[in-house]
Amino acid sequence: MSENGNSPVGAGGSSPSAGPAVPTLPLAPRNDGPQPGGSSFHEMWRELRPIGRHPDSGGYRRYAWTGADLECRDWFEEQARARGLAYEVDRNGNQWAWLGDPAAGDAVVTGSHLDSVPDGGAFDGPLGVVSSFAALDELRARGTDLARPLAVVNFGDEEGARFGLACVGSRLTAGALTTEQAHRLTDADGTSLPRAMEAAGYDPEALGADPERLARIGAFVELHVEQGRALDLTGDPVGIASAIWPHGRWRFDFRGEANHAGTTRLADRHDPMLPYAETVLAARREAGHTGAVATFGKIAVEPNGVNAIPSLVRGWLDSRAEDQTALDTVVGGIEKAARAHADAHGVGLDVVRESFTPVVEFDHGLRDELARILGKDTGITVPVLGTGAGHDAGILSGRIPTAMLFVRNPTGVSHSPAEFAAEDDCVAGVLALADVLEGLARR
């Protein structure tokens, strides 16, 4: 996002060093008066923008518990304290900023994550956290009287760039990752997650499920940049998530016969590269028929010699589809094609499913409530769309009512420095989130 236009007053000026334990809305205005969410968004975006940005690639390297991540976390704490919100870090290192008494229960929580993939974009994660604080500012500017506690959360290690597992903070909280499993997570340098947390000044001893915390939450709404072009195609700045598509990874082992690339007659070969190549094309075809996606993005070849017919070609398929039936159809079709081509070339084939995540349906009642709130004044029907990407909201959806808002990404590019959302659309996202929080939590 370019930095122009609004020049809001900084949020940090009159920060109390520690906020009241149970602040309520409307908060006493700061000296500079309450900032509407659209203008405070720009200020926060500008502050966060340089942190962890690599000068060569222009991409972000905010890996869990590294210096860049800690700078982002400091920024989060500053934002919380500047607003007089009650700041806390939970047992799994997730950061919370509370407005109202958490113990009152039925809280409305919003937020996302601040970490990134290697050379990630600026928006995936931070857009949700910044928009959450801006939405609170917007509610304060409106003078909204709240009946339910509100919180902003920054879930730790969402991308899994360092320890290889995504959504560690929310998985631990939800009990979807055990303490023992978390303790075994290790980065490429051999540093374990507990040691990394310790080095960052956090206590890893308490890592584990946090049912009491989840029991206090009545709704979680995550705003996120769209990682696709559905909203660009419908012409809408904001959409509501329906579900996270079921997805999985399959390993295809084509076993042939290594031989000399110069002396072996074509008719005598058992070359596994040929059925593999046919299978890649079949995957594209099958996905096209079913509206799914299917990608062979990783391959290993043995012996991997330029003058040798391979003995083994191992390809990894990633496939995702709108529902289980479509996913079964596309993967079944690819496997059938792979077997036929393997047979035709006298090559063996083993297919192994290495991982699978079933469909995550977001809470229908909450989703419909969001649609009603966002359509109330405008009469506009906000598009409801599925996504092929995983999120903390997906992890939590099995435990508490969750929903997601997506902000238009005109190119659809994500996990890349080219990831983008226009300023106007970011502000539309802030205002939509503010409407949702107000609609859910207003007295």
Ligand SMILES: [Zn+2]
């Ligand atoms: Zn994300």
